[in-house]
Amino acid sequence: MYGAMRERASSSTRFAGAITAGVATTALALAVVIGMGGQIAQAMEEKLIFTVIPDAAPIPPEPLANDKQFEMTSDVAPAPEPPLVDVPLFEGDDPPVTIIVTPGPRTEIDPGPVEAKVAPPRALVRVGAKLLPAAPPPYPAADVRKGNEGISRLEVCLDARGGVTSASLSRSSGHASLDQAALKWVREAKFAPAKTDGAPQAVCGHSVDYEWSLKGR
Numbered sequence: 001m002y003g004a005m006r007e008r009a010s011s012s013t014r015f016a017g018a019i020t021a022g023v024a025t026t027a028l029a030l031a032v033v034i035g036m037g038g039q040i041a042q043a044m045e046e047k048l049i050f051t052v053i054p055d056a057a058p059i060p061p062e063p064l065a066n067d068k069q070f071e072m073t074s075d076v077a078p079a080p081e082p083p084l085v086d087v088p089l090f091e092g093d094d095p096p097v098t099i100i101v102t103p104g105p106r107t108e109i110d111p112g113p114v115e116a117k118v119a120p121p122r123a124l125v126r127v128g129a130k131l132l133p134a135a136p137p138p139y140p141a142a143d144v145r146k147g148n149e150g151i152s153r154l155e156v157c158l159d160a161r162g163g164v165t166s167a168s169l170s171r172s173s174g175h176a177s178l179d180q181a182a183l184k185w186v187r188e189a190k191f192a193p194a195k196t197d198g199a200p201q202a203v204c205g206h207s208v209d210y211e212w213s214l215k216g217r
Contacts (some may be wrong), residue, residue, distance in 0.1 A: 129158050129194040129206050137185030137210070140177045144214065148175040151211045152182035157204035162191040166204075173212055182210045 150173025157166045167186050172179050186208055193200040 125197050127195040129203055130192040132190045134189055137181050140181055143175055143177055149212050149214060150174045150178060151209055152179045154186050154208045156206050158191050160193055160200040160202045162193040178212045
């Protein structure tokens with residue numbers, strides 16, 4: 001029947017039918033391909049498993065065979081050393097010259113002002129006044145009869161010539177008559193003056209002790 005219809009159809013109808021049939025065939029083939037692709041993708045999604053492989057530890061570099069593995073080489077040949085030439089030595093007839101250098105005058109550097117050293121102060125030499133030999137004072141008769149004895153301590157002031165300018169009683173002998181006789185005696189006494197570095201000096205407060213004793217009378 002199809003063959004009868006084909007024979008009776010016009011050429012344009014046959015062309016259109018051929019195009020329709022080609023389009024249908026292409027669509028069917030595309031559907032088949034898409035369907036298979038979907039199944040393949042589904043199968044890959046179900047069976048595809050990703051395994052994370054850790055990074056391998058770095059492999060240390062192999063040690064060099066020796067320190068001179070890498071040596072710089074040069075293709076340039078070293079320059080040849082110049083040949084040794086013997087130089088003849090000539091000795092002259094003139095004697096060698098001797099140069100004598102005479103040093104010039106010595107220049108002294110001024111060190112500046114020199115600080116003077118001050119000597120430590122010298123201790124002064126002092127000599128005290130000294131009573132000159134003289135006759136003793138008369139012993140009061142009343143004290144002799146009573147047997148009074150003792151020591152009268154006196155203090156005197158002297159001038160630069162050794163003369164007594166004043167006298168006073170600093171400690172009593174225990175008997176007023178003996179003390180008064182001692183004061184009268186010392187005011188008339190003479191002294192070698194006190195001296196400082198050999199120079200006579202006036203002094204005051206010089207002590208003189210006079211002992212009243214009846215022994216040997």
